Amino acid sequence: MAIHGATHRTQTSSTTPSSFSKTYQLKQPQEKLYTDFKIYWPFSIPLTSESAAIRIIRNLENLGLYYTLFVWIILFIILIPHHKTSLILLVIMTYVITIYHLLLRACPNNIVFHRRIDKRFVFGLLVFATVVLLILTDAGIRLAVTLACAVPLVLVHAVLWVSHYVFEVVDDDACCCNKELDSLVGHSEFEGDGLENV
Secondary structure (H helix, E strand, O other), X not given: OOOOOOOOXXXXXXXOOHHHHHHOOOOOHHHOOOOOOOOOOOXXXXXXXXXXXXXXXXXXXXXXXXXXXXXXXXXXXXXXXXXXXXXXXXXXXXXXXXXXXXXXXXXXXXXXXXXHOOHHHHXXXXXXXXXXXXXXXXXXXXXXXXXXXXXXXXXXXXXXXXXXXXXXXXOOOOOOHHHHOXXXXXXXXXXXXXXXXX
């Protein structure tokens, strides 16, 4: 059978130099070396008593809500079995404090809430009223036990915690983390440059 107009080509194998194939290999994304990977440990022991005091004050300002919530949860669990009235009063006073805090956030330009009335005085008064109500409903001993157990843990955490150095905003245009983290840490400037040893 004759094939008209078609030509057969023999395949020639092109040989590449072996040195080129050995030295040049494409790396897959999972094979890249992570040279800038650092293991971060958020706890460290302060070097001096002054740095410990500064760290405690800064952590109480930044993490005070979480510390309060920690103590509140312990007190709530302790009050569940026998002190139903104290538990209800604790929840009501927590609700009142939360409503006041939301009013402060909802009206940032209100002169009465922010200048005429000191919010620290109002929060202190509400916490004092909560303590008095718990003592009057025979939950004072449980409150004292809760504070005796939780406050040392909070102070140890406040002395050792240095995790706010994790968030470093390099460029405001490239990253919007600065504004998103304001509500969590309470301020928009991270002072991690001069206080590394604190």
